[in-house]
Amino acid sequence: xxxxxxxxxxxxxxxxQNVTFRCDPISEHNRLYWYRQTLGxxxxxxxxxxxxxQLEKSRLLSDxxxxxxxxxxxxxxxxxxxxxxDSAMYLCASSLGTGRKETQYFGPGTRxxxx
Amino acid sequence: GDSVTQMEGPVTLSEEAFLTINCTYTATxxxxxxxxxxxxxxxxxxxxKATKADDKGSNKGFEATYRKExxxxxxxxxxxxxxxxxxxxxxxxxxSGGSNYKLxxxxxxxLTVNP
Numbered sequence: 001x002x003x004x005x006x007x008x009x010x011x012x013x014x015x016x017q018n019v020t021f022r023c024d025p026i027s028e029h030n031r032l033y034w035y036r037q038t039l040g041x042x043x044x045x046x047x048x049x050x051x052x053x054q055l056e057k058s059r060l061l062s063d064x065x066x067x068x069x070x071x072x073x074x075x076x077x078x079x080x081x082x083x084x085x086d087s088a089m090y091l092c093a094s095s096l097g098t099g100r101k102e103t104q105y106f107g108p109g110t111r112x113x114x115x
Numbered sequence: 116g117d118s119v120t121q122m123e124g125p126v127t128l129s130e131e132a133f134l135t136i137n138c139t140y141t142a143t144x145x146x147x148x149x150x151x152x153x154x155x156x157x158x159x160x161x162x163x164k165a166t167k168a169d170d171k172g173s174n175k176g177f178e179a180t181y182r183k184e185x186x187x188x189x190x191x192x193x194x195x196x197x198x199x200x201x202x203x204x205x206x207x208x209x210x211s212g213g214s215n216y217k218l219x220x221x222x223x224x225x226l227t228v229n230p
Contacts, residue, residue, distance in 0.1 A: 004158075033217060042119075042204050042220030043159070056215045091159065095216075100147050100208065101166045102216055108158040 002026075004107035006092050012113045013082055020078045021110045025094030032075050033104060034067060036060065037089040046090075049075060050097065082114045117142045121205045121221035128195055128228050136190040136224045138179075138205035146209035148172075148181050148188040149218070153202045162190075162203070195228045202226070 005024045013019050025032050030051050035043035046065070048056045051072035061067075064082075069075040079086055089111050093104035122137040140146065147166040151159045163172030168183035177192045188205060202223045208216040 031214075031216075035218075040222065042206070042222050043218070045217040045219070048215045048217060050214055055213060056217070093159075093218075097214060100145070100210060100216060102208075103149075103161055103164060104208075104216075104218060105161070106151075106159040
């Protein structure tokens with residue numbers, strides 16, 4: 001079990017640029033979640049996949065954000081035309097869908113700084 | 116909507132002191148409750164969980180009991196160590212339809228334990 005991995009760990013970009021983050025979940029996990037964490041706050045839900053299907057998106061996820069999970073394996077989160085307000089830690093979590101008893105396992109996160 | 120309120124930090128204790136971090140919640144469904152811990156420079160790790168009323172979650176000397184009547188899930192440890200210094204997050208997951216068990220987090224409590 002190698003755990004959830006995320007790449008890159010850190011990203012600095014200029015306002016207006018596009019960025020893409022990758023998440024590799026635990027191999028047998030069918031559910032994948034993205035969260036965003038800003039300084040001094042708890043993580044906030046962004047979007048959720050069951051296998052390759054994106055089943056829910058938060059209102060936090062503006063149309064500049066898009067996420068995919070092709071073939072139900074790794075996932076990518078892309079932010080287009082980045083803004084300074086996008087600076088945050090982006091966390092990925094995966095779980096084996098067992099309903100209300102499921103446990104989500106988190107990756108180390110990608111810290112984004114938009115200049 | 117769902118929400119979690121936890122004790123504001125920071126909390127500073129001496130080694131071997133007793134720890135309590137309060138957590139209360141509001142949920143529309145029947146939630147599962149979690150405590151996650153984030154050590155400096157690392158991702159979120161599950162500390163313990165409870166999935167039904169009166170369940171007690173425990174791990175590494177930490178305990179929390181699911182109290183439905185008071186909608187609480189307070190974290191306790193009898194004797195803290197320097198290595199327990201971290202940020203602690205209380206969280207809930209509740210399904211509002213479909214298969215999404217997204218986590219709703221509190222703001223986190225920074226614990227510092229001095230030798």
